[in-house]
Amino acid sequence: MRITxxxxxxxxxxxxxxxxxxxxxxxxDANSLTRGRRAxxxxxxxxxxxxxxxxxxxxxxxxxxPVVTMYRGLEKRNHGDQWLPLEFAEALYAQAFTDAPHxxxxxxQASRLVNHLIPSIARLHDTRAWRARIEGAQRTVxxxxxxxxxxxxxxxxxxxxxxxxxxx
Numbered sequence: 001m002r003i004t005x006x007x008x009x010x011x012x013x014x015x016x017x018x019x020x021x022x023x024x025x026x027x028x029d030a031n032s033l034t035r036g037r038r039a040x041x042x043x044x045x046x047x048x049x050x051x052x053x054x055x056x057x058x059x060x061x062x063x064x065x066p067v068v069t070m071y072r073g074l075e076k077r078n079h080g081d082q083w084l085p086l087e088f089a090e091a092l093y094a095q096a097f098t099d100a101p102h103x104x105x106x107x108x109q110a111s112r113l114v115n116h117l118i119p120s121i122a123r124l125h126d127t128r129a130w131r132a133r134i135e136g137a138q139r140t141v142x143x144x145x146x147x148x149x150x151x152x153x154x155x156x157x158x159x160x161x162x163x164x165x166x167x168x
Contacts, residue, residue, distance in 0.1 A: 034074070038087060041067045045094045052097035061098035067091045082118050086127060089113040093134050107138045 044067050051060035071088040078084050092110035096103045114122075114131050121127055 037070060038074075041070060041091065042087065045090050048094045049097060052094075057098050061095075064091065064095045064098060068095050082121055085113040085117055086121060086130065089134065090130060093130070093137065096137060104138075104141055107134055107141060110134050111138060 044063050048060040048064035048067070051057075051063060068091045071084070071091050074081075074084055075088055089110040092106045092113070096106040096110070099106060111131075111134050114127065114134060117127060
């Protein structure tokens with residue numbers, strides 16, 4: 001972003017453009033960058049889970065690590081973004097696929113985040129699906145079975161199959 005105009009204060013002669021023009025523009029640009037990073041993070045979450053499912057846990061860990069780090073930073077500075085806890089929970093769930101020593105703690109933190117969402121977000125279909133994934137993974141880990149062995153803890157949304165109505 002390039003800002004070419006300057007405003008000179010009448011009495012002080014100081015440059016007030018930074019406060020009135022550049023600063024708000026930079027904040028808007030930063031918000032845009034954050035939205036872009038978060039959108040990319042959502043895709044990386046699904047990529048990481050797919051890689052882990054294929055047995056490529058190290059590659060999945062390299063993909064999801066920076067995403068979780070980004071969300072931890074955003075969480076510390078969060079001042080009312082109601083969607084952030086759900087997105088962070090999704091990232092923690094994905095990281096649990098790759099971090100066996102911390103799996104139970106990651107799932108617990110993800111569960112806590114999802115369980116404290118505002119009602120309007122908590123009621124959404126996608127939120128309920130994430131809650132079910134996290135709870136299913138917690139049950140699997142708690143029962144001592146192989147983590148994420150069941151498809152129900154991982155399934156991504158699927159497109160509905162078209163049917164022709166004719167017998168197969």
